[in-house]
Amino acid sequence: MRRRAAGRLIAVVAEATQYIQRHQNNSTIPDRAMKLTSRYSVLFTAATALVALVGCEQAPAPRFHLNPVVMVSNEISPEYQQEVANVLAAMFGTPDAPYALPESGLNQQRLTLAAGAAWSDKQGVDRGLYRKHCVHCHGINGDGRGPTARFLNPYPRDYRQGVFKFKTTFNPAKPTDADLRRVLNNGVPGTSMPSFSLLTESEVDALLEYVKYLSIRGEMETKLAQYVYDELGEAEKEDENGNPVLDEDGNPVMERPPFDPATNPEQGEVVKEILTEVMAPWQEASDQVIVPAEDGIPEDNRTPEEIGESVAKGRELFYGTKANCFTCHGPTGLGDGQQNDYDIWSKEQKAFQDATAQLQESIVSQQKEIARLGREGKETDEEEAKLAADEATLALRQPVAHSFYPIRNAIPRNLRKGVYRGGRRRLDLYCRVSAGIAGTPMPGVGAAAPGAQGTLSDEEIWNVVDYVLNLPYEPASNPQPALPWNSDQIAN
Amino acid sequence: MSSNAFRRMCTVFALGAAVAVSSTAAAAEWGTVKGKFVFKGDVKPEKIVPNKDTEYCSKHELVDESVVVGDGGELANVFVYLNPGRGKKLEVHPDVKPADKPLVLDNHGCRFEPHAMTVWTADKFEIRNSDEGIGHNTNASMLFANPKFNEQVTNGAPILKQFTKSESYPSKVACNVHPWMNAYVLIRDNPYMAVSAADGTFEIKNVPAGKHDFAFWHEAKGNLKDLKVGKDKADRKGQLAIDVPAGKTVDLGVIEITPALLGK
Numbered sequence: 117m118r119r120r121a122a123g124r125l126i127a128v129v130a131e132a133t134q135y136i137q138r139h140q141n142n143s144t145i146p147d148r149a150m151k152l153t154s155r156y157s158v159l160f161t162a163a164t165a166l167v168a169l170v171g172c173e174q175a176p177a178p179r180f181h182l183n184p185v186v187m188v189s190n191e192i193s194p195e196y197q198q199e200v201a202n203v204l205a206a207m208f209g210t211p212d213a214p215y216a217l218p219e220s221g222l223n224q225q226r227l228t229l230a231a232g233a234a235w236s237d238k239q240g241v242d243r244g245l246y247r248k249h250c251v252h253c254h255g256i257n258g259d260g261r262g263p264t265a266r267f268l269n270p271y272p273r274d275y276r277q278g279v280f281k282f283k284t285t286f287n288p289a290k291p292t293d294a295d296l297r298r299v300l301n302n303g304v305p306g307t308s309m310p311s312f313s314l315l316t317e318s319e320v321d322a323l324l325e326y327v328k329y330l331s332i333r334g335e336m337e338t339k340l341a342q343y344v345y346d347e348l349g350e351a352e353k354e355d356e357n358g359n360p361v362l363d364e365d366g367n368p369v370m371e372r373p374p375f376d377p378a379t380n381p382e383q384g385e386v387v388k389e390i391l392t393e394v395m396a397p398w399q400e401a402s403d404q405v406i407v408p409a410e411d412g413i414p415e416d417n418r419t420p421e422e423i424g425e426s427v428a429k430g431r432e433l434f435y436g437t438k439a440n441c442f443t444c445h446g447p448t449g450l451g452d453g454q455q456n457d458y459d460i461w462s463k464e465q466k467a468f469q470d471a472t473a474q475l476q477e478s479i480v481s482q483q484k485e486i487a488r489l490g491r492e493g494k495e496t497d498e499e500e501a502k503l504a505a506d507e508a509t510l511a512l513r514q515p516v517a518h519s520f521y522p523i524r525n526a527i528p529r530n531l532r533k534g535v536y537r538g539g540r541r542r543l544d545l546y547c548r549v550s551a552g553i554a555g556t557p558m559p560g561v562g563a564a565a566p567g568a569q570g571t572l573s574d575e576e577i578w579n580v581v582d583y584v585l586n587l588p589y590e591p592a593s594n595p596q597p598a599l600p601w602n603s604d605q606i607a608n
Numbered sequence: 609m610s611s612n613a614f615r616r617m618c619t620v621f622a623l624g625a626a627v628a629v630s631s632t633a634a635a636a637e638w639g640t641v642k643g644k645f646v647f648k649g650d651v652k653p654e655k656i657v658p659n660k661d662t663e664y665c666s667k668h669e670l671v672d673e674s675v676v677v678g679d680g681g682e683l684a685n686v687f688v689y690l691n692p693g694r695g696k697k698l699e700v701h702p703d704v705k706p707a708d709k710p711l712v713l714d715n716h717g718c719r720f721e722p723h724a725m726t727v728w729t730a731d732k733f734e735i736r737n738s739d740e741g742i743g744h745n746t747n748a749s750m751l752f753a754n755p756k757f758n759e760q761v762t763n764g765a766p767i768l769k770q771f772t773k774s775e776s777y778p779s780k781v782a783c784n785v786h787p788w789m790n791a792y793v794l795i796r797d798n799p800y801m802a803v804s805a806a807d808g809t810f811e812i813k814n815v816p817a818g819k820h821d822f823a824f825w826h827e828a829k830g831n832l833k834d835l836k837v838g839k840d841k842a843d844r845k846g847q848l849a850i851d852v853p854a855g856k857t858v859d860l861g862v863i864e865i866t867p868a869l870l871g872k
Contacts, residue, residue: 560759571759
């Protein structure tokens, strides 16, 4: 017991020393670092004394976890998972010490301010902002699975697909910094995402940088897993001439090429390429901003008649098949149209669950088939090998499939409430209608890319915006309860 | 520079030239790969009862198209495509040209026509809505390498797209208004791909002679892992190395697909 406590003491002291050294290295003001050092040595002496007395375990440093859906659906073996994690750690660091890879264009200073444990320095500067403000919903991985997430509706965003809904860019484009900043400052009305407008500008900037960091890291993880699946994996060993190498019994020799870009220059190139692929859309985001034609923007000083005319046109479009808003938002705009669809985050999980259920069914029918063949006295070796492989896959998939929160449908917005998640400025609504909402069933009706032709003209989109803004005040001619028919699923 | 180093450099150049010559010589020769898929099991295509635009869509006798089988078990919509490996380009036969007109994916009769198709990045791709007075959207948010999109398509105003990158697998395209509607589009930066027709057959012409990996994919399962093709077996990625001799046609014969292969 005593020896264990002593071991812990040594570990804690070592960690404290490292911590202090890190701070000394990072700090630009040496005397401040000295103060920190003395303050921390006192603190850590106290802490170590406490550990020696009470013997409590120190909480392990938080670390990033691999995305189980990506790993299991790409059939990444435990060895490769470890290697992917190593590569990600080398590129992005840890939640306590994130690394802004120069190629990623991320800002190290902002990341450092946002990352790590939440504390305030002597000057009152808050550190560890992500863990202070965001982690309990968005999770340490940015997977939207923090401890509070389960109880929220809608669930917090999973950043790892790199898709964001409320932005001023074209549908497939990334959000700009200004877009992310707007969401942080305003929150997302109608959801649990609050406004962080009380934070300083530099704190908000640090957080938006960290959100980008988690997204880029998540996208990188998915693409690396796909690369490992596509290009690596256990394979038959081949000699220089491309012929299979056989063992003494004439069976092909298998080999597993490790995923280690640090020692394999070819893999190093691939990882760089993938990073470029992931980064390019982030870097191009500011070229992808939707700019409504100057002459099409409605005047501020329109007469009630002019507004009424525009609302009437918008109404016609809303209930017509050209804009087709009513099919989802419902015949009275209550959001009671198409309600059994999913957004991409739910779809990813649903597809995973469905495939798992299908595999389970297939296993049952394979067992029956093997029994039948057995009764007929036929060979079943091959069938049994496949069954065993499928059972092993199922064993990997089931715990992941069961780990999801209840999957919810994407319910179209009830437009009579006057609550707009992406902001209530006319420009916000224009962007939602024109580009659609990325990741959701909501399609765009405007140009899909700079210079492209949209289904609706600029003027028509402004008409729809006018009508949508007018909808909460329009008497419902045939009032209906706003309850969606699948409310039981929502209640879950 | 020492004379030794110079000589070494010359050798490297000479080698490079030799490799270049041999590769053009090899690529000037072409072969064909063909075959036929037959499903060894029963499929009863489930009827679809439309819950949107019911009056119009009900007229079209819609069925689930995830496994489309002919009377003799002929399996349609199996994708077969050459996979040269990451970042490797293939030469294209001089006669193989992109289509003059865009390849069309039509929203027609409350389904996508065709249900499965291939698009070479040199081709143009057009999405239409031929259902008069019916609103459709085309949601391609499952694209991986190319920009995702989700757009409203209206009558008489097709959407034109041009892709630039190869997707590793066929991508699902859906209409959110009519949740039963989906199609699969394979986008590649080479023309060496095919979808099996209603009679289960496929043919890929003008393949550069040599040994290539071919991928086999079906929407019900994805990669056709362990697919048996003649005496050979596809690997865990549903890929098989096939030797394509110059001027010859490799007939893979009848390729049997068991229900277990499609996860049934």
